[in-house]
Amino acid sequence: MSRGILAVVSGFSGAGKGTVMKALLEQHPGYALSISATTRKPREGEADGREYFFKTREEFEELIRTDALIEYAQYVENYYGTPRDYVERQLENGRDVILEIEMQGAMKVKEKLPSALLVFITPPSAAELKRRLVGRGTESIHVIESRLSRASEEAVYMEQYDYIVVNDRLEDCVQTVHNIIQSEKHRRERSPEVIAQMKQDLKQFQKGE
Amino acid sequence: MSRGILAVVSGFSGAGKGTVMKALLEQHPGYALSISATTRKPREGEADGREYFFKTREEFEELIRTDALIEYAQYVENYYGTPRDYVERQLENGRDVILEIEMQGAMKVKEKLPSALLVFITPPSAAELKRRLVGRGTESIHVIESRLSRASEEAVYMEQYDYIVVNDRLEDCVQTVHNIIQSEKHRRERSPEVIAQMKQDLKQFQKGE
Numbered sequence: 066m067s068r069g070i071l072a073v074v075s076g077f078s079g080a081g082k083g084t085v086m087k088a089l090l091e092q093h094p095g096y097a098l099s100i101s102a103t104t105r106k107p108r109e110g111e112a113d114g115r116e117y118f119f120k121t122r123e124e125f126e127e128l129i130r131t132d133a134l135i136e137y138a139q140y141v142e143n144y145y146g147t148p149r150d151y152v153e154r155q156l157e158n159g160r161d162v163i164l165e166i167e168m169q170g171a172m173k174v175k176e177k178l179p180s181a182l183l184v185f186i187t188p189p190s191a192a193e194l195k196r197r198l199v200g201r202g203t204e205s206i207h208v209i210e211s212r213l214s215r216a217s218e219e220a221v222y223m224e225q226y227d228y229i230v231v232n233d234r235l236e237d238c239v240q241t242v243h244n245i246i247q248s249e250k251h252r253r254e255r256s257p258e259v260i261a262q263m264k265q266d267l268k269q270f271q272k273g274e
Numbered sequence: 275m276s277r278g279i280l281a282v283v284s285g286f287s288g289a290g291k292g293t294v295m296k297a298l299l300e301q302h303p304g305y306a307l308s309i310s311a312t313t314r315k316p317r318e319g320e321a322d323g324r325e326y327f328f329k330t331r332e333e334f335e336e337l338i339r340t341d342a343l344i345e346y347a348q349y350v351e352n353y354y355g356t357p358r359d360y361v362e363r364q365l366e367n368g369r370d371v372i373l374e375i376e377m378q379g380a381m382k383v384k385e386k387l388p389s390a391l392l393v394f395i396t397p398p399s400a401a402e403l404k405r406r407l408v409g410r411g412t413e414s415i416h417v418i419e420s421r422l423s424r425a426s427e428e429a430v431y432m433e434q435y436d437y438i439v440v441n442d443r444l445e446d447c448v449q450t451v452h453n454i455i456q457s458e459k460h461r462r463e464r465s466p467e468v469i470a471q472m473k474q475d476l477k478q479f480q481k482g483e
Binding site: 192241 | 394404419423425429433439456457460461465471472475478
């Protein structure tokens with residue numbers, strides 16, 4: 066069985082990537098969603114190993130020390146990180162893993178796992194990004210402005226991603242992300258066994274043998 | 275309108291790429307098939323500008339001299355080549371162009387047009403390649419052996435292609451080639467305008483402005 070692909074998906078807050086990811090996983094249950102470890106307390110209805118791997122601060126720092134996390138970051142007083150072991154096991158079982166993560170984390174993943182596939186989801190325009198953030202109706206103008214300001218800083222990261230997908234129509238975007246991950250399996254760099262096997266097998270037909 | 279992609283498709287003789295190309299173009303009429311120029315005489319039913327651009331030897335050598343061919347080769351006493359002008363016009367009109375060509379020609383195309391996408395179609399195994407060649411029932415054992423011997427020499431070229439597609443089931447192979455070409459449009463290297471536009475547009479939201 067061939068190894069799965071780790072697809073790291075990022076985008077500006079408000080790009081709609083949460084909705085894209087949800088639809089992708091519903092339509093293609095073969096994908097495994099990477100589960101983060103965190104030191105924050107479980108909320109009502111959250112289960113260990115489903116929403117998060119819940120850890121104590123000591124446990125989390127032990128994961129850091131033993132290089133058991135592909136990446137981690139601290140927000141406010143809590144740690145969040147991606148356990149390497151879970152991702153590795155899924156990939157070895159031939160499952161493609163989706164890791165939805167912000168951009169600095171994505172850069173760390175690419176550094177540690179160069180075969181990771183980086184996909185950036187962007188709204189069609191900055192005006193549309195603003196419209197979507199305002200349209201949610203759940204955030205204050207202050208929060209919206211701070212998200213747009215952050216997006217303007219984050220845009221530079223787009224150049225580090227392997228693929229840029231414009232999220233115009235949801236269904237198209239989901240299909241495109243799926244096709245990108247599946248097409249990537251056929252890239253020559255990911256097919257060394259196919260090539261080696263074919264070269265080896267064809268030797269029997271060489272002239273003069 | 276964004277520029278089309280030039281997809282160069284090659285494979286061992288007997289890999290079934292002719293059948294794959296035919297099905298691909300039937301199912302997706304948006305693709306333009308590159309038309310070769312040749313000095314060989316038109317056969318009954320062949321039309322200039324449809325099967326080939328038919329040229330005199332003098333005309334063809336003028337195309338060579340003026341660098342009007344992306345690649346060319348001589349077989350027996352005739353020239354065959356890919357006119358640059360036709361391909362360029364299709365790409366500029368936003369159409370993706372399929373160029374089915376043998377491997378040395380494909381290498382020349384990649385050299386002249388580095389943005390060309392190289393797709394290699396291979397049967398699942400050498401044994402299957404032999405089965406398909408024998409199964410045609412149209413070729414002598416001598417011809418089959420010479421094709422297999424050629425395939426064993428050609429296998430080294432697989433490493434120069436961007437994508438390797440195993441042609442196991444025809445329908446899967448056609449869909450995969452189509453998805454690869456369409457996914458490739460979203461590669462970051464092919465999306466500089468999307469990134470530049472987004473960075474530019476987001477500047478208005480920078481803090482302190």
